[in-house]
Every structure is written in C-alpha cells, then in structure tokens.
Amino acid sequence: MNVRTKSYGASKQTNLPKAWRALRGLIADPERTDLVFEIIDALAGRAFERAFEKFRAHPDGQRLLAERPSLLETLSNRAALADLPEGSFGRAYARFMESGNLEADGLLAAEQAAIHEEAQPVDADRQFFGNRLRDMHDLWHVLTGYGRDEAGEAANLAFTVGQVPSRGVKLMVFTAAVIGPIRIDFAWQRYLFRAWRRGRRAAMLSVVPYEQLLALPLSEARARLNIEAPEVAHPMGVVVANRGDLAAAVVR
Numbered sequence: 001m002n003v004r005t006k007s008y009g010a011s012k013q014t015n016l017p018k019a020w021r022a023l024r025g026l027i028a029d030p031e032r033t034d035l036v037f038e039i040i041d042a043l044a045g046r047a048f049e050r051a052f053e054k055f056r057a058h059p060d061g062q063r064l065l066a067e068r069p070s071l072l073e074t075l076s077n078r079a080a081l082a083d084l085p086e087g088s089f090g091r092a093y094a095r096f097m098e099s100g101n102l103e104a105d106g107l108l109a110a111e112q113a114a115i116h117e118e119a120q121p122v123d124a125d126r127q128f129f130g131n132r133l134r135d136m137h138d139l140w141h142v143l144t145g146y147g148r149d150e151a152g153e154a155a156n157l158a159f160t161v162g163q164v165p166s167r168g169v170k171l172m173v174f175t176a177a178v179i180g181p182i183r184i185d186f187a188w189q190r191y192l193f194r195a196w197r198r199g200r201r202a203a204m205l206s207v208v209p210y211e212q213l214l215a216l217p218l219s220e221a222r223a224r225l226n227i228e229a230p231e232v233a234h235p236m237g238v239v240v241a242n243r244g245d246l247a248a249a250v251v252r
Helices: 016-028 033-042 047-057 059-067 071-076 078-082 089-099 106-114 124-135 137-144 150-163 167-179 187-201 218-224 243-249
Strands: none
Touching (some): 016 033, 016 167, 047 059, 047 124, 071 078, 078 089, 089 218, 137 150, 150 187, 167 187
16 A cells, blocks of 8 residues: 655645535545545644644643554554453443444544645654544544444534534534534534533543553543543433434434
C-alpha cells in the first residue's frame, strides 16, 4: 500500500464544495467512514492547530509527547486485551470491536483513503497528536455507551464536538439533527444536545493516557474521566437505531 500522510499545518483552506460532496455521499452511505475524514479535512481551518496547542500546553500532553506511546499498537493487541479482567474498559473495547468485526487500524485505513494529495513532510508532534486523536474514536464509543448504529455514531460525534470543536464534525451533527425525526418536543435534537453536553462536562480526553486505564472497571474509567454514565446522561435510555427506525426509537 502506498501510505499517504496528512500534512498538519497551522491552518487549512476551507473547501466547501468538497465538504458538500462528501456530506451528500455520507448521507447516502453512512458506512463510508473515509467521507467523514474528507468532511473534517475540507472544513478544518485552524481547528486542529487549536486542539494541538491546547494538548501541548497541558502537562499530560507534554508527557505523552515525550514518551510517544502508540495507542494504535496497544489497541491492536487483541491477546493482551483479552487477558484483561471481565468488566474492564479494555475488555469492553475488545468486545465492541469484535461485535462490529472492526480492527483497531480501520480508522487509519479510512483516513488514508480520504487523502488525495501527495505525501508531505509532517511535523512529528502534530502527527503523533493527530494519530492519537483519531485512534480515540472507538474508545469514546465504549466510554459513552453509544453504539455503531447511525444514532450511536451521531451521538458520539456530538460528544466529540463537546471535546474537540471542529466545523466538519459540527456539520455532520447538525445534519444528523436535521434529517432525523423532528417532533414537537424535539426529542432527537435534545438527545444530541445531551451527548454534546456530556462531552463538554468530561475531562480533557485528548491528553488521557488510555493505555493505563484499560485494566480498570469501565465504570471507574468513566468516573475518573468525569464522563456521565449512560443512564445519567440519558435517563430514558441510549438510542440504538439506524435512520429508518430512528423515529420509533427516539426517547424523550
């Protein structure tokens, strides 16, 4: 495979036509994860740089930059994850990945598929941060309890916006809110708002040394990161549905 690398600069020019084409494609086929990266890349602006500077200024971020642990390598070690205690964060992650027939490097492949430019020199610190941020996505699914169905992906993206503001992710969440069921009580839209608020209230997740938390009980990992348990964030239940069934599954 000819591996292409993303160029992480201080700012990227906004490409609205590219974002719109990718968004239309994603609406038509929600399984096209590569289009998620295209939307984020097309609308990136200075969002990545702001997130990186915040990461670099944090003591835990500085420690990660110095030690350079590979989150992808840790998450790819299925045998080690399987040896973790039942009920642990790591075992829950392994079960989540197995249930969806997913590989830890799946998002890496999707990101590479979305990049249509020649490989460019990449700042090592920014590359490390960008890779790590990408590889947290499925861990956040586990920590939040949001599934891989369309409702779960939308809620996880709303949670992500609460953590790392991004115009591309905001656009996808807004689109999910608009094309989802619109009732007089705006139940679906309020559900996404609660997911966003949950992300805002959590600890700064980009600097977390996840490798050290995987052996903990999932409930303890959530408590340490100030992530509300699913039953607290969504008292009427977590929505599990794809678009066709979403109207019937939406909770108050």
